[in-house]
Amino acid sequence: MTEAKRKRCLLQGNEAIVQGALAARCRFFAGYPITPASEIAEQLSVQLPAVNGTFIQMEDEIASIGAVIGASLAGVKGMTATSGPGFSLMQENLGFACAAEVPCVIVNVMRGGPSTGLPTSPAQGDVQMARWGTHGDHPVIVLAVSSVLDCFTITVKAFNLAERYRVPVIILSDEVVAHTRESVELPLNSEVKVVDRIAPAMPPDWYKPYQEDARGVPPMASFGDGYRHHVTGLVHDQDGFPTQNPQEVEKFHLRLSMKITKGLSDIQLTRKFHMDDAELFVVAYGSVARSAMRAVEDARKAGIKAGLLQLITLFPFPRRILTPYLQQCHSVLVPELNLGQISREVQRVNQGQCAVVKLNRVDGRLITPHEIYNRLVKLSAG
Amino acid sequence: MPPSIQALTHTYFRHNKRFPHVWCPGCGNGIVMGALLRAITRLELEKDEVVLASGIGCSGRMPTYLDFNTLHTTHGRALTFATGIKLANPALDVVAIMGDGDATAIGGNHLIHAARRNLNLTAIIINNSIYGMTGGQYSPTTPFGSTTTTSVYGHIEHAFSIAELAVTAGASFVARSTVYHAALADQLIEQAMMKPGFAVVEIISNCHVQYGRRNKLGNAVDMLNAFKEQAVTVKKGSTMEEDELRDKITIGVLADRDLPVSTDEYKRIREQARSKREGK
Numbered sequence: 006m007t008e009a010k011r012k013r014c015l016l017q018g019n020e021a022i023v024q025g026a027l028a029a030r031c032r033f034f035a036g037y038p039i040t041p042a043s044e045i046a047e048q049l050s051v052q053l054p055a056v057n058g059t060f061i062q063m064e065d066e067i068a069s070i071g072a073v074i075g076a077s078l079a080g081v082k083g084m085t086a087t088s089g090p091g092f093s094l095m096q097e098n099l100g101f102a103c104a105a106e107v108p109c110v111i112v113n114v115m116r117g118g119p120s121t122g123l124p125t126s127p128a129q130g131d132v133q134m135a136r137w138g139t140h141g142d143h144p145v146i147v148l149a150v151s152s153v154l155d156c157f158t159i160t161v162k163a164f165n166l167a168e169r170y171r172v173p174v175i176i177l178s179d180e181v182v183a184h185t186r187e188s189v190e191l192p193l194n195s196e197v198k199v200v201d202r203i204a205p206a207m208p209p210d211w212y213k214p215y216q217e218d219a220r221g222v223p224p225m226a227s228f229g230d231g232y233r234h235h236v237t238g239l240v241h242d243q244d245g246f247p248t249q250n251p252q253e254v255e256k257f258h259l260r261l262s263m264k265i266t267k268g269l270s271d272i273q274l275t276r277k278f279h280m281d282d283a284e285l286f287v288v289a290y291g292s293v294a295r296s297a298m299r300a301v302e303d304a305r306k307a308g309i310k311a312g313l314l315q316l317i318t319l320f321p322f323p324r325r326i327l328t329p330y331l332q333q334c335h336s337v338l339v340p341e342l343n344l345g346q347i348s349r350e351v352q353r354v355n356q357g358q359c360a361v362v363k364l365n366r367v368d369g370r371l372i373t374p375h376e377i378y379n380r381l382v383k384l385s386a387g
Numbered sequence: 388m389p390p391s392i393q394a395l396t397h398t399y400f401r402h403n404k405r406f407p408h409v410w411c412p413g414c415g416n417g418i419v420m421g422a423l424l425r426a427i428t429r430l431e432l433e434k435d436e437v438v439l440a441s442g443i444g445c446s447g448r449m450p451t452y453l454d455f456n457t458l459h460t461t462h463g464r465a466l467t468f469a470t471g472i473k474l475a476n477p478a479l480d481v482v483a484i485m486g487d488g489d490a491t492a493i494g495g496n497h498l499i500h501a502a503r504r505n506l507n508l509t510a511i512i513i514n515n516s517i518y519g520m521t522g523g524q525y526s527p528t529t530p531f532g533s534t535t536t537t538s539v540y541g542h543i544e545h546a547f548s549i550a551e552l553a554v555t556a557g558a559s560f561v562a563r564s565t566v567y568h569a570a571l572a573d574q575l576i577e578q579a580m581m582k583p584g585f586a587v588v589e590i591i592s593n594c595h596v597q598y599g600r601r602n603k604l605g606n607a608v609d610m611l612n613a614f615k616e617q618a619v620t621v622k623k624g625s626t627m628e629e630d631e632l633r634d635k636i637t638i639g640v641l642a643d644r645d646l647p648v649s650t651d652e653y654k655r656i657r658e659q660a661r662s663k664r665e666g667k
């Protein structure tokens with residue numbers, strides 16, 4: 006047998022998300038068409054049945070995420086993809102997946118908002134909604150993609166985190182990343198590290214679906230494999246049954262948070278460019294991070310000691326990675342396609358250590374490298 | 388001889404669940420639960436093969452007590468979760484249990500599309516004409532003129548007929564019973580679970596605490612007796628005038644038709660997709 010070789014291909018961000026999902030062994034997709042996310046559904050409708058997977062177009066986004074959660078409970082990795090208005094509709098069942106600890110992946114290709122907003126224009130206005138959109142107090146994992154290759158690798162990562170921590174994982178993309186075509190070399194399936202949920206090893210009679218262990222993530226049985234158990238969105242005890250006992254209620258909440266806190270070093274992903282000797286730096290994510298990288302390169306050429314900290318994980322917010330640079334630098338620039346949803350987080354972590362400067366655009370246009378460069382020049386001049 | 392209540396209890400109740408249940412004494416939900424269990428017994432289904440999914444409301448608690456794969460979803464969404472389960476593992480017998488508000492108000496869109504889509508699922512809709520758990524507000528099946536906590540001046544909207552809605556939306560099998568007709572209810576559930584395609588069983592039930600009390604319909608027994616008086620079979624109903632049928636409940640099988648089942652059709656899609664990929 007000849008060894009398969011990597012192929013270079015020209016892909017859109019949305020297409021790379023499809024490839025990433027398939028490589029992560031996603032075998033179920035339910036969705037509702039919406040711009041600029043539709044290509045993900047279209048391509049999976051073609052490709053999933055060929056790998057014995059299932060595609061279904063549901064009647065709305067609420068139904069889509071419901072079906073994904075159902076499929077995941079039956080043991081199949083599932084995903085849905087949408088854009089802002091659809092993501093709003095999904096919040097109810099997103100909360101269910103958090104409460105019942107059901108792994109799944111939700112892609113939100115952000116567009117201008119609020120409401121129907123700007124369907125074909127880029128924006129990053131859903132960052133805080135991804136964090137706080139569903140009701141109640143619980144952790145979330147939110148990842149942001151900035152390139153076509155990212156769309157592949159971060160989608161794989163999203164599935165792996167979802168399975169490892171039994172949580173829904175949100176991928177925030179934006180219209181620029183979704184529709185930009187780039188030449189990329191994707192890894193072969195055999196090179197992709199895929200994590201699967203841990204199945205219970207004990208006999209069914211001993212299985213407690215929400216039992217606390219050292220990791221905080223209980224093994225997960227699938228419907229139909231002999232471990233009959235109850236799943237509910239009500240606060241439940243370790244057997245999965247509804248409870249209002251204060252001790253059990255508190256334990257439920259603390260474990261949901263704890264399992265994420267314990268995995269912070271695994272979950273919080275960032276990229277650093279020229280950060281070692283930086284005197285000022287940019288914090289950026291999504292398509293804006295691409296502009297920022299170019300701006301930082303140009304600034305370096307002009308003799309400015311600028312750096313870029315690109316956030317891949319937006320939540321849990323990577324404060325421990327950011328903090329040393331806030332102490333090291335005199336200013337941090339946070340360019341965003343919103344009015345300051347991540348700069349608020351940076352400010353919270355900063356506690357007055359260095360100057361936090363915002364650069365925002367909400368006119369449906371990109372932030373260009375030149376805009377960021379100009380601000381870096383200004384900041385370096387003091 | 389149908390199995391005794393004791394036999395059903397011992398076989399299907401969860402021993403580790405902390406009873407008592409949440410239902411009021413005399414509630415029709417218990418009769419529906421019994422009917423479901425008798426149907427499952429007769430079908431000789433393994434517990435591991437059965438998934439019960441419910442929404443929110445009094446009826447939503449039913450799966451909690453029963454020893455199957457059970458799922459208590461968000462309000463109105465039971466059918467969406469059931470759809471995912473069935474598609475991911477078609478070998479499972481998936482039954483969605485919903486109330487009238489659950490299935491036809493917040494979940495109305497999911498109900499009509501599940502009927503149109505025709506996956507091999509069973510929906511049991513317990514219709515007591517009221518939102519019981521939240522305190523007795525009017526639902527899409529509350530009759531015109533009734534009194535509820537949100538229609539104290541008399542209800543001015545018109546009620547859905549759930550079963551007829553399901554027939555029109557394209558379900559393969561649609562039937563109706565009342566909790567008075569418990570033996571019929573379990574036969575209809577059995578037929579629904581055997582039927583390939585989307586099957587709906589509407590069971591008219593009593594909420595004497597929230598609906599009956601406000602509308603002076605008496606206690607649970609009085610309401611059950613009223614169902615007995617109001618019921619006419621589909622066959623008899625077909626010979627009656629519209630005026631005569633106004634306050635009647637038609638019971639029996641309303642639709643039973645053989646349509647392509649999308650759970651089966653998808654197998655063909657997979658074969659096509661595979662052969663296309665392999666370049667055949």
